[in-house]
Amino acid sequence: MPMNHLNRRQILTVATGATASSLVLPSSLLHAQPNEGKTLTVALPSNPITIDPINQLNHDAMILGQTVFENLVENDLNGVLRPQLAKALPTISADKKVYTFELRDDVTFQNGGKLTAEDVKYSFDYLLDPAHKAARRSIFTPISGVKALSDTKVEVTLSEPYGPWLYFLTKYMGIFPVGSREKHGDQYFRSSPVGVGTGYGVFEEWKPNDHISFRKNSNYWQKGLPHWDRLVVRMIPEDATRTSYLLTGKADIISAPPPREFTRMKTMQGITGGSRPTLGGCLILYTNNLKPPLDDVNFRKAIACAIDRKTIGEKIYYGLLDPASVPAPPRGWWFNPDADKELTYNMDRAREYLAKSKYPKGAEFDLSIQAEPYLLDTKDAAIVFQSELAKLGIKVNLKVYEFSVLIQQVIHGEHSMAMQMFMSPGEASYLIQNCLTPGRVLSKSSNYNNPELNGLLQQAFAETEQAKLKEIYGKIQMIIARDAPSLYIGFVQASNLWRERVKNFKVNQGLTIRVRDVAV
Amino acid sequence: MGRVLSSIGTLLFVGLALFLLTRAGSGSPARIVLGIDATAQQIAEFDHQHGLDRPVLEQYAVWITDLAHGDFGRSFVTGRDVAGEIVEALPITLAIVLLAFAIAVVFGLAIGVRAALHPGGMFERLTRLGTVAGLSIPAFWLGILLIRFVAVGLRWLPPGGYAPLSAGWGAHLQTTLMPAVSLSIYYIAVLARMTQASLADTLDSDYVRTARALGLARPRIVAYALINALPPVINLAALSFGYMFGWALIIEQVFNVPGLSRALMNAISQRDFMLLQGIVFLFTLIFTAANLCADLINRYLDPRQRAAA
Numbered sequence: 011m012p013m014n015h016l017n018r019r020q021i022l023t024v025a026t027g028a029t030a031s032s033l034v035l036p037s038s039l040l041h042a043q044p045n046e047g048k049t050l051t052v053a054l055p056s057n058p059i060t061i062d063p064i065n066q067l068n069h070d071a072m073i074l075g076q077t078v079f080e081n082l083v084e085n086d087l088n089g090v091l092r093p094q095l096a097k098a099l100p101t102i103s104a105d106k107k108v109y110t111f112e113l114r115d116d117v118t119f120q121n122g123g124k125l126t127a128e129d130v131k132y133s134f135d136y137l138l139d140p141a142h143k144a145a146r147r148s149i150f151t152p153i154s155g156v157k158a159l160s161d162t163k164v165e166v167t168l169s170e171p172y173g174p175w176l177y178f179l180t181k182y183m184g185i186f187p188v189g190s191r192e193k194h195g196d197q198y199f200r201s202s203p204v205g206v207g208t209g210y211g212v213f214e215e216w217k218p219n220d221h222i223s224f225r226k227n228s229n230y231w232q233k234g235l236p237h238w239d240r241l242v243v244r245m246i247p248e249d250a251t252r253t254s255y256l257l258t259g260k261a262d263i264i265s266a267p268p269p270r271e272f273t274r275m276k277t278m279q280g281i282t283g284g285s286r287p288t289l290g291g292c293l294i295l296y297t298n299n300l301k302p303p304l305d306d307v308n309f310r311k312a313i314a315c316a317i318d319r320k321t322i323g324e325k326i327y328y329g330l331l332d333p334a335s336v337p338a339p340p341r342g343w344w345f346n347p348d349a350d351k352e353l354t355y356n357m358d359r360a361r362e363y364l365a366k367s368k369y370p371k372g373a374e375f376d377l378s379i380q381a382e383p384y385l386l387d388t389k390d391a392a393i394v395f396q397s398e399l400a401k402l403g404i405k406v407n408l409k410v411y412e413f414s415v416l417i418q419q420v421i422h423g424e425h426s427m428a429m430q431m432f433m434s435p436g437e438a439s440y441l442i443q444n445c446l447t448p449g450r451v452l453s454k455s456s457n458y459n460n461p462e463l464n465g466l467l468q469q470a471f472a473e474t475e476q477a478k479l480k481e482i483y484g485k486i487q488m489i490i491a492r493d494a495p496s497l498y499i500g501f502v503q504a505s506n507l508w509r510e511r512v513k514n515f516k517v518n519q520g521l522t523i524r525v526r527d528v529a530v
Numbered sequence: 531m532g533r534v535l536s537s538i539g540t541l542l543f544v545g546l547a548l549f550l551l552t553r554a555g556s557g558s559p560a561r562i563v564l565g566i567d568a569t570a571q572q573i574a575e576f577d578h579q580h581g582l583d584r585p586v587l588e589q590y591a592v593w594i595t596d597l598a599h600g601d602f603g604r605s606f607v608t609g610r611d612v613a614g615e616i617v618e619a620l621p622i623t624l625a626i627v628l629l630a631f632a633i634a635v636v637f638g639l640a641i642g643v644r645a646a647l648h649p650g651g652m653f654e655r656l657t658r659l660g661t662v663a664g665l666s667i668p669a670f671w672l673g674i675l676l677i678r679f680v681a682v683g684l685r686w687l688p689p690g691g692y693a694p695l696s697a698g699w700g701a702h703l704q705t706t707l708m709p710a711v712s713l714s715i716y717y718i719a720v721l722a723r724m725t726q727a728s729l730a731d732t733l734d735s736d737y738v739r740t741a742r743a744l745g746l747a748r749p750r751i752v753a754y755a756l757i758n759a760l761p762p763v764i765n766l767a768a769l770s771f772g773y774m775f776g777w778a779l780i781i782e783q784v785f786n787v788p789g790l791s792r793a794l795m796n797a798i799s800q801r802d803f804m805l806l807q808g809i810v811f812l813f814t815l816i817f818t819a820a821n822l823c824a825d826l827i828n829r830y831l832d833p834r835q836r837a838a839a
Contacts, residue, residue, distance in 0.1 A: 057796050059607050143572055197609045218608070218615060219796060220692070220788035246690070246786045247795075250674050254689035255786070257682045382799065414801050 048239040050512070050530050052523055053246045053261040056384075057219065062199040063184025063207075064137050064144040069433045070265055070385075072181060072522040073243060077211035077224050078120075078203050079184025082111050082130065082164075083176055089289045089436045089519045091176060095125060095185060095208065106171035106472050113162040117231045119187050120212050121205030127158035132188040134166070142191075146182035148451070150175060171472035177437035181520070210236045210526050219245060237514075237529035256281065256507055262530060263508040263515060265523055266385060269328040272505050283507045286517040287332055287341040289436030291385060291502035294337075295377075295395075296420050296428040296445070296455035299495055303373035304426060310494040312363035314353035316398050319500050326390045331500040336487040337441045339501040344438040344480055349487035353494060357401065364402055372403025378419055378428040381410050385431045385502050385521070392429050395499075423454030431502060436520055438483050439470055446495055458495035533825055537818045542594070544814045545807075549590045552803045559606040559801040580606055582803075593807065602808040607800045612808040615793055620812070622692050623782070623789035625702070627774045629710035634717035635767055641718070642725025642763075643756065649730065657722060664719025669777055673712040673784040680708060690786035709785045713777055717770045724766050728759040761828045761835075768824030772817035 058071035063079040066072050084094040093099055095117055100109040117125040134156040137144045152172035157165045168175070186206045191199070199206065204213050208231065211224030224241040244261060246252040249268045253275060255261035267275065267283075276283025295313075303309050319333030335353035338345040364370060379392045389410070396406040411419065419425045434440040444452045447467065448459045463486055470482045490496075504521045513529040560576035577583045581592065596603060602612035645657040681689035687708055693701035732738065732755040741751050779791040790809055797805040829835045 057800075059800065140572075143575070148569070200609060217788060218610070218618065219792040220786075244786070248783050248786065251677065251690050251784060251786045254677045254682050258685065258689050260688060260691070412799065414799070 048237075048530055049242060050238040050240070050263070050525060050528060051242045051244060051261045052525065053244045053252050053255050053264045054523075055245075055247050055249070055252060055266045057245045057247065058222070060200040061203055061213065061216075061222070062196070063186075064142075064146070064182065065200070066182060067145060069181070069521045070523075073525065074222060075184060076180070076209065076522060076524070077241060078207035078209045078213055079186065080208045081179040081183055081185055082113075084180045085177065085436065085520055087286075087516050087518045087520075087524065095130075100166075100176075102474060106173070106474065107168045109166045109168070109176075110159070111164045111166070113164065114231065115162055117208050118229055119205065119208055120227055120229070121187070122229070123187050125185070125208055126161045126188075127164045128161075128188050130164045130185055131156045131158045133183070133185045136186075136191055137183060142196075146178070149178050149182065171468075173471055173474055174437050174439050174443075177435050178440075181435045181522075211241050214240070221245065232526075236526055238525070241525060253507070256509065259509065261509075262512050263506055263523060263525075263528075265506060267505060267507050269326075269330045269386070269505075272330070272507065273328045275507055280510050281507055282510065282512075283505065284515075284517040285330060285503040285505035286519050287339060287503050288433075288501060288519050288521055289339050289342050290434035290440065291504070291521060292334075292337060292339075292432045292434070292441055293331060293386070293388065293391065293499040293502065294430060294432045294441075294445070295497035295499065296425060296430065296452070297494075297496045298423055298426055298455070298457060300423070300457045301375070301426045303367075303369045303375060306368045307493060308363045308367035309369050309373070310497065311353065312360045312367060312402060313399060313404070314494050314497045315356050315360035315363060316402055316404075317395060317497070317499060318355045318398055320355065322391050322394055323500055326394060327386055327502075330503045330505055331386065332503065333500040334498055336490055337445075337496070337498055338438070338483065338487055339436075341501075342436075342438070343476060344483040346484040346487040349484065349491040352488075352491035353497075360402055364404075372405070374405040374407065375426040376407045376409050378409050378411055378416050378425050380416050380430055381412050384413065385433065388429050388431065391499065395429070420455045421451060423457055425455075427497075428455070429499075433521060438479065439467060442486060442490075443467065446490070456495045458493070460489060460493065460495075463489050533822060537822055540818055541811070541814055545594055545597075545811055546590055548807055548810050548814075549586060549593065552806055553586050553589075559803060597811070603804040605797075605802050605805045607802045607805075612804050615805060616790065616808055616812060619788065619790040619793045621694070622787060623775065623778055623791055625695070626706050626709045626713065626781070626787065626789065627771070627778055629706050630713035630717070630774055631767075631771050633710060633714040634721055634770065637714075637718045638721025638767075639725050639763070641722040643729060643752075645722065645726045646729035646733065647752065654726075657726065661719040661723050664715050664722075667715060669712045669716060670780045670784050672715055673708065673781055676708045676712060677784070690784075692787045692789070705785075705787070709778075709781045709787060712784070713774055713781050716777070717774065720770060721763060721767060725759070725763050728762050729755060732756075732759040757831060761832055764827050764831070765824050768820040771820045772813075775813050775816060 052073065054070050056068050056070045058068065058074055060066070061074045061078060063075040066075050080094050082094060082096040083091055083099065086092050091099065095114055096111040097114050098112060100111045102109055113125065113127060113130070119125060134153065136142055137147060138150060138153060140147065152168045152170055152175060153166060154169040155167045159165050184207060190206045194206065201216055202213055210227050210230045210232070212227050214223040214225050216222045221242050221244045226236055226239050246255060249271065252264050253267060253271050256264045272283055275281055297304050297310060299305055314335060319335065323329065323331040323333045332340045334340050334350060336346065336349045364372070377392060377395070379388050392408055396408060399406050416428060416430065420428050432441060444450045445455050446458050447453065447464055466482055466486050470479055473479050473482065504517050504519060506517050506523065508515050511530055515528045518524050560573040581589055593603065600613065602616065604610065605612055605615065641657055645654040648654055677689045680686050687704050691705055693705045695702045738751060738755055741754065778789065779794060782789045782791040783795060793805065794809045797809060
C-alpha cells in the first residue's frame with residue numbers, strides 16, 4: 011500500500027479522535043461558578059471608550075470615570091446638588107459671577123498626594139484649554155478664571171451669570187493632581203488612570219470588549235467605603251445575555267434591562283428590580299423648522315397633539331417612560347403642567363391644527379430613527395407614531411440610521427424629523443439650551459431662535475432661588491408649547507436589576523450606576 | 531505560484547475597496563471621539579492629526595505600506611495599537627471557529643456518508659429533515675436558546691464570556707462549547723448535504739460498479755469513492771471556514787465573547803477606521819488562505835488536478 015494512503019488515514023484518525031475527545035466534558039463543567047466573594051460585578055450594554063472624566067460621552071459608562079475621579083460637588087441619586095470634595099456648596103457673589111469653594115482637608119489622591127486648591131485650578135485650566143480638546147469644554151466656557159486663594163480655598167469666576175455649570179461637574183469633569191497630565195499623557199487618563207483620582211476605586215485592568223476592573227481604594231477619604239474589594243464592569247451589549255448573566259450570578263447589577271424583561275424579572279426570586287424617573291432622559295423628536303411641511307407651526311402642533319404618549323409609555327415601554335409634551339420631566343420641580351396640556355394627546359385638536367396649517371390635507375415627511383438602542387429602543391415608538399399620524403392623513407417614512415450617522419444629520423440640520431433618546435445631566439436648561447438656542451451644537455436640530463426664550467434663559471442663569479427659577483422655566487415651557495419648535499414624547503425612567511446579595515443599592519435618577527455605598 | 535499571486539491581488543483589491551467604503555460613510559470618527567459638542571475646528575484638527583484630510587488614495591498607500599511592515603496603525607478611538615488589539619482578540623475567535631469547524635466537519639461528513647450509504651432509509655429521511663432544520667435555524671436564536679436552557683435553566687455552562695486555554699481545558703470548553711455548537715449547526719447541515727450528494731453520485735459511477743463486479747470489499751469501495759467525492763466537500767468546507775468568521779460576528783455578541791468579531795462590531799459603531807480596516811483585512815486574509823489551502827488539499831487528493839497544475 012502506498013505511503014500517502016496510510017498518511018491520509020492516519021491524519022483522518024488523529025483528527026477525528028482529537029475532535030471527539032475534545033467534546034467529552036470534564037465533570038467540573040456541570041456547575042458554572044457564580045460570582046462570589048466581595049467582588050461586585052456590574053454589566054453595561056455599552057462599550058466605553060475612555061475613563062478620562064473630561065471626555066465622558068455615554069451616561070451609562072460614566073460609572074468608570076466616577077469610580078476613579080471626583081469633583082467639588084456632586085449630584086446625589088435624587089439629582090440634588092451636594093458637596094463632594096468641597097466642604098459645602100459654594101458661596102456665590104451678589105452679581106452671580108464668583109463662586110468660592112472651601113475644600114475638605116482630609117482628601118488624598120490615590121497616589122497618596124494631598125488634594126489642594128492648586129489641583130482644582132490645574133484641572134479646570136486643563137479642561138478649559140482648547141488645545142486639550144475636552145469633549146464638553148463648550149459647556150464650561152462661561153468660566154473665565156480659577157484662582158487658588160489658599161491651600162483649601164478656590165474661587166471660580168464666570169464671564170456672565172451661569173448657574174447650571176455646577177450641575178455638569180459630576181458628569182463631565184474631574185479633579186486630578188497638578189502636573190499629572192504632562193507626566194502621564196492623555197492615553198494614561200483614557201485607559202489606565204492609576205493614582206490620579208480621589209475616588210473610591212483604583213483602576214486595575216481594562217480587557218477590551220470584555221471588562222474593566224477596579225480595586226478598593228483603601229485610603230479613600232470617606233472612611234469605611236466602599237464595602238467591596240473589587241469592582242468589575244462588564245460590557246455586554248446583547249440584552250438576553252446581560253439578563254442571563256444576572257440570572258446565573260455572573261453579574262450582580264445590570265443596567266438598561268429591556269422593559270419587558272424588567273417587568274418580568276423584577277419579581278423573580280433572588281432578583282430585585284428598581285426604577286426611578288430620570289430628570290434628563292428625554293425621548294425627543296428633533297423637528298427641523300426649515301423643512302416643509304414642518305415649517306408650519308400649526309402642522310407641528312397637529313403632530314404634537316396626535317402622539318399618544320400614554321400608550322407609548324405604558325404599552326411600548328411598560329411604564330418606563332413618563333409622558334411629557336414639553337422639555338421638562340413630569341417629576342421635575344420645573345415641570346409646568348399647564349404648558350404640557352397644550353400639546354397633550356387629543357386627535358380633535360390635532361385635526362383643528364392641521365386644518366389651520368398650510369397642509370390641511372396632510373403631507374409626507376421622513377422620520378430618522380436610531381438602529382441601535384440607547385436606554386430604550388425607539389423603533390416601536392416610531393411605528394406607533396407613524397400609525398397615529400396616518401389617521402390624520404400624514405405619511406411618515408421611517409429611515410433607520412446608525413447613531414453616529416443620525417447625530418451628524420441632526421447636527422447639520424439635514425434631517426426633517428429625528429427620534430432619539432437625549433440624555434442630559436438632569437438640569438433644567440440643558441436640553442433647551444442645546445436644541446432651541448442659536449450657536450449650540452444641536453441648534454440646527456430645530457433651527458429655532460426666539461429672543462424672548464433666549465432672554466428668559468439668561469434670567470434663569472442669573473437666578474439661584476428655585477421658586478423664581480420655576481416661574482421662569484414655566485414661562486419657557488409655555489413658549490415652547492406655543493411654537494412647538496421640537497416635539498417631546500416623554501422622560502425615561504432609569505432601571506436596574508440586581509441580585510439579592512447586593513445591599514444598599516439604589517437606582518440613580520442620573521442613569522449612571524453608583525456603587526460607592528453598595529455592599530456585597 | 532499563480533494561485534498565490536492571485537490571492538495577493540485579491541487582498542490588495544479588497545483592501546482598496548475597504549478603504550473607499552469606510553471613507554464613503556457620512557459618520558466621522560471625530561464625532562465619536564470628541565463628542566457631539568465638538569466644534570468644526572476641533573473636528574478639522576482631529577482629521578488633520580490622523581491624516582483623514584488627505585486624498586483617499588494617499589491614505590491607502592500609506593496604510594498598505596505600513597501593513598507590509600506589520601504596522602496596522604493605532605485606533606482612532608482608543609489610541610491603542612491595532613495589531614495589539616488583533617493579537618489579543620484573534621486567538622479567542624480562532625478557538626471558537628476552529629472548534630465549530632471541527633464539529634461541523636466531523637458531524638457533517640459522518641452524517642453525509644451514512645445517509646449516502648443508506649438511500650431511502652430512515653436515517654436518510656431524518657437527515658433530510660435535520661439538514662433543513664439546520665439550514666433554517668438562525669445561529670443567534672439557537673445561541674439564545676442554549677443560554678436560556680443550558681446556562682440559565684440547567685446551570686451546566688456559563689451564559690457567556692471566555693476563558694483561555696491557560697485557565698485549563700475544562701474552563702476553556704465551558705466557554706467555547708455553546709458558541710461553537712451554535713456556529714456549527716448550519717455548517718453541519720451544509721456539509722452533510724454536500725457529502726451525501728457527492729458520495730451518492732460517485733457510488734453510482736461506472737468505476738464503482740466495476741469495482742463491485744470485481745468483488746472488492748464494500749469498505750474499500752466506499753473509501754475509494756469517498757476520496758473521489760471529497761474535493762467539492764473540501765472546497766465547501768474551506769468556504770465555510772471563512773464564512774464562520776463572519777457568523778462569529780453575531781455569535782460573539784450573543785455569548786459576550788471578547789473576540790475579533792466583537793472588536794469589529796465596536797469598530798463599526800465607533801467609526802474606528804484603522805481597527806475596522808485591520809480586522810476586515812485579516813478576515814479577508816483568512817478567507818483567501820482557506821481557499822488556497824482547499825486548492826492545495828484537492829491537488830493532493832486528486833491526481834488530475836495535480837497534473838493540470
